[in-house]
Amino acid sequence: MAKAKKEKKVFVLDTSVIIYSHDSIMNFAEHDVAIPITVLEELDQFKKGNDTKNFEAREFIRMIDKLANGQSLNEWNSLNGKSKGNFKVLMPNGKKVESDDIFLEDIPDHKILGSALQLQQQLPDKSVILVTKDINLRLKAKSCGLRAEDYETGKIKNVSDLHSGKQQMDNVASDVINKLYDEYSCEVKEVFGDKKPQNNTFFILKSDKNSALGFYNPLSGKLDKVEKKAVYGVKPRNAEQAFAIHALLNPDIKLITLQGVAGTGKTLIALASALELRKEFKQIYLARPIVPLSNKDIGFLPGDIKSKLNPYMEPLWDNLKFIQHQFQEHEREFLNITDMVNKEKLMIQPLAYIRGRSLSNIFFIVDEAQNLTPHEVKTIITRAGENTKIVFTGDVNQIDTPYLDSQSNGLSYLIDKVKGHELYAHITLEKGERSELANLANDVL
Numbered sequence: 001m002a003k004a005k006k007e008k009k010v011f012v013l014d015t016s017v018i019i020y021s022h023d024s025i026m027n028f029a030e031h032d033v034a035i036p037i038t039v040l041e042e043l044d045q046f047k048k049g050n051d052t053k054n055f056e057a058r059e060f061i062r063m064i065d066k067l068a069n070g071q072s073l074n075e076w077n078s079l080n081g082k083s084k085g086n087f088k089v090l091m092p093n094g095k096k097v098e099s100d101d102i103f104l105e106d107i108p109d110h111k112i113l114g115s116a117l118q119l120q121q122q123l124p125d126k127s128v129i130l131v132t133k134d135i136n137l138r139l140k141a142k143s144c145g146l147r148a149e150d151y152e153t154g155k156i157k158n159v160s161d162l163h164s165g166k167q168q169m170d171n172v173a174s175d176v177i178n179k180l181y182d183e184y185s186c187e188v189k190e191v192f193g194d195k196k197p198q199n200n201t202f203f204i205l206k207s208d209k210n211s212a213l214g215f216y217n218p219l220s221g222k223l224d225k226v227e228k229k230a231v232y233g234v235k236p237r238n239a240e241q242a243f244a245i246h247a248l249l250n251p252d253i254k255l256i257t258l259q260g261v262a263g264t265g266k267t268l269i270a271l272a273s274a275l276e277l278r279k280e281f282k283q284i285y286l287a288r289p290i291v292p293l294s295n296k297d298i299g300f301l302p303g304d305i306k307s308k309l310n311p312y313m314e315p316l317w318d319n320l321k322f323i324q325h326q327f328q329e330h331e332r333e334f335l336n337i338t339d340m341v342n343k344e345k346l347m348i349q350p351l352a353y354i355r356g357r358s359l360s361n362i363f364f365i366v367d368e369a370q371n372l373t374p375h376e377v378k379t380i381i382t383r384a385g386e387n388t389k390i391v392f393t394g395d396v397n398q399i400d401t402p403y404l405d406s407q408s409n410g411l412s413y414l415i416d417k418v419k420g421h422e423l424y425a426h427i428t429l430e431k432g433e434r435s436e437l438a439n440l441a442n443d444v445l
Contacts (some may be wrong), residue, residue, distance in 0.1 A: 002290065002298050002395065005303075006148065007125065007127060008032070008085070008199065009028075009031040009032070009034070009127045009128075010032045010034055010037075010123060010127070010128045010129070011028050011032070011033050011034070011130075011198045011263065012033075012034045012036065012037065012090070012112070012115065012116040012119060012128065012129065012130045012131065012324070013025065013033060013034070013039065013131050013132075014109075014112055014114070014130065014131065014132035014401045015037055015038075015039045015042040015043065015108070015113070015134070016058060016133035016134050016137075017059065017131055017133055017151045017222075018039065018043060018402075019046060019052075019053040019056045019057060019409075020056070020133055020151060020373055020375070020403060021041075021056065021130075021151070021153065021154065021373065021374075021375050021421040022055075022056040022057075022059035022060040022063065022375075022386065023059075023063065024153065025060075025063070025064075025079070025087060026070065026084065026150060027153045028086075029083065029085075030084065030085050031085045031301060032085040032086045032087065032088075032121055033079070033086075033087045034074065034087065034088055034090050034115075034116075035087065035088070035089050036066070036089075036090045036111065036112045036116070037090060037092070037115070038111040038112050038115065039109050039112060040061075040089065041108070041183065043060060043061060043109055044145075047061060047081075047254045049353055050157075050243075050352050050364060052352075052373065052375070052376050052379075053235070055079055055089065056375070059197065060138050061299075062352050063404070066161040067080060067087065069078065069152070072117055073089040073425050074088060074089055074090075074091050076088045077239075088277075089280045090115040090116075090118070090119060092111075092118070093114065093118055093290075094116070094219050094304045094353070095118055095121065096115035096142050097118055097121065097144075098116050098117060098145070099113050099117055099140070099144050099209050100114060100116050101257055102115060102143075103140065103284035106163065107139050109134070109140070110376075111134075111139070112130075113130065113137065113141055113146070114262060115127060115142060116130045116141065116146055116433060117146055120146060121139070123338070123351055124395070126142065127147065128146065128147065128149040128268070128389035129146075129148065129149055130147070130149075130303060130343065131146040131148075131149055131150070131151050132148065132150070132151075132153055132362065133150060133402075133403035133404075133408075134191075134402065134403065137442060138150070139211040139212065141321075144155045144316060144374065149237075150408070151156035151408075154373075154374040154375075154408060154413050155407045156407050156408075156413060156416045158414050159203060159396060159397070159406045160191075160248075160406075161406055162259075162396070162412060162415055162416060162428075163415050163416065163419040163426055164426075164428040165199060165200075165201060165202060165239065165243070165374060165419075165425060165427040165428060166201065166202040166203065166204065166239075166243055166427060166428070167202075167203050167204070167424035168203070168204040168206065169191060169203050169204065169205050169206065170206050171206075172191055172205045172206060172207050173207060174207040174208070174209045174210060176190045176207075177205055177207055177209075177210050177212045178210070179210065179227040180205070180212045180214060180223070181212065181225065182226045182258065183295060184224065184388055185217075185220070185222045185223060185224045185225065186222065186223050186303065187222060187223070188216065188222060188223055190223075191214075191223055192243070196422045197214070197216040197223075198219040198419065198421050199216065199420050199421065199424075200216065200217075200218060200247070200253060200421075200424065200425040200426075201215075201216050201218070201222070202214070202216075202239075202243040202246070202427065203215070203237055204216050212226075213225065213226035213228075213239055213242055213243070214226060214366060215243070215246060215256065215437055216337075218422045219252060219422070220264060224316065226242055227242070227246075228242045229242070229245055229246070229249070231245055231249070231269070231272040231273045231275070231276040232272040232273075232275040232276045232323055232326075232333065233272070233323060233325070233326030233333065233364050234268060234269065234272035234326065235296065235328060236269070237265070237431075238431045239433065240260075240264075240427055240429045241269055241429065241430070242271075243374070243427045244256075244258055244265075244266075244269050244273075244427045244442065245269055246311075246423035247331035247427065248269065248270060248273035248274075248389075249273055249276065250425070251280075252422075253389075253423060253424065253425045254384070254388070254389055254390070254418075254423045254424075255381065255389075255390050255391075255418065255421075255423055255424045255425075256270075256390070256391045256392070256424070256426070256427075257369070257391075257392045257393070257414055257415050257424075257425075257426045257427075258270060258392070258393045258394075258426075258427055258429060259393075259394060259395065259411065259415065259427075259428045259429070260359055260395060260397060260428055260429030260430060261395050261397070261398070261424070261430075262395065262398070262431065262432070263265055264369060264429035264431065264432055265298060265429060266393040266394070266429060267319050267365070267393050268317075268319045268322065268323070268366050270322060270365045270393055271284075271286060271365060272314075272323050273435055274286075274363040274391075275346075275366060276339065277335065277363060278336070278345070278346075278363075280387075281362055281363045281387065281388075281389075282360075282362060283344070283345055283346070283360040283361070283362050283363075283365075284340070284346045284347070284362070284363045284365070285349070285354060285362055285363070285364045285365065286316050286320075286348045286349075286365045286367065287349050287350065287351040287353070287354045287364070287365070287366055287367070288313070288315075288316065288327075288348050288350065288351060288366065288367040289350070289352075289369075289371045289372055289376075290352065291353070294404075312388065313348055313350070315367075316348045316367060317348060319396075320337065320341075320345055320346075320348070322328065324337045324338075324339070351366065351380075354380075357383065358383065359383045359384050359385055359388045359390070360385030360386050360387065360388060361386065361387045361388065362385075362386070362388050362389075363388075363389050363391075363392045364380075364384075364388060364389070364391070365391045365393065365395050366380060366390070366391065366392045367394070368393075368394050368400070369392035369393060369394040369409075369414075370394035370395055370396050370397075370398060370404070370409045370410070370411045370412070371394070371399065371401050371404065372401055372409065373402050373404065373409070373410050374408075374409075374410045374413040375410075376410055377392065377411070377414050378410075387405065392410075392411055392414060394411045396409060396411055396412045398417060
């Protein structure tokens, strides 16, 4: 029986897809891709600047220019590949579409929607689909009878199944746990039989008499005991924090992700561990992406550049001050932090200021990583040089940027794609330790 011919589709890309990933145009298999002229107009506004969206806009413009190769863009051109379709830029044809009477406001989103509807009129025998990261634009498209989808590349399937990095093992033999305490390690088969645990996974081991914390070490092939070790005056308050500190102090683990709600101690533990290891690295970088309030650029805020950035960096300074005030002002640990800041051995900056630098011999903490795209996360990691450890912290359910969600953000993507690698460890922190009041807000409100 002959196979049914696969339906060939035409995907219309919104600006949000381009600034999410500049090479998105190449990820639609054999199908055709159309770019409304309004998208190019919007990208023209984004092309200047040092933010990721500016980089993505510039790269896309260069890619289109190369693909066009001197040909007219309002005709279908090849995407340069036997398995790829064609692309073109959509120009308004003057014909009225349904959205013209519904959405009267003259904004780019409505123009892009109108271009997609016009293309649907021109190609009644093909399936025209608007692809956008903007959920409201998808709803508007569907209300006009146009198919609309999110850009799926880099999107994980189920956040609830995201790798947690830890597992509880019940009914473990008491003598095995005793051996962990006595010898600090045991053979894997004593706990797991013939099954091999995933690399760098942590375990809560329980018997009817006692319990212990364990870590599968892929280098030795054994289950190591995890101790609750304090770092720069900060003591772990639960098993998950002990696991996180163990991974952060492990010289063989170069990439770490810490995921959890506010108050679980992600950033605090990462920074305290970095300070504990300060002699092993040239510098400590603590950075976070700037997500402007109400989607307004930081230029909207008054003052010089330092004044504009202070509100975004203040939570990081709060963590540093908390660690410093575990000690008296005259104590060496207190003075060390002040000295490191003054000598720029410890730097707290926006992520945009770090981008482009070579990250060699650095302990690099990226806070609020859920507000990064998968491409941004990859860009940061590919900058790593010799003796560099990178830590991403964040809450995948607390997204502050309109075009990302719990499935498509860079932190979720990283956890899902890198799990099980020898260089990588992850811990999901679940228990809030900030205060009883903070726990009430997380649990009840």
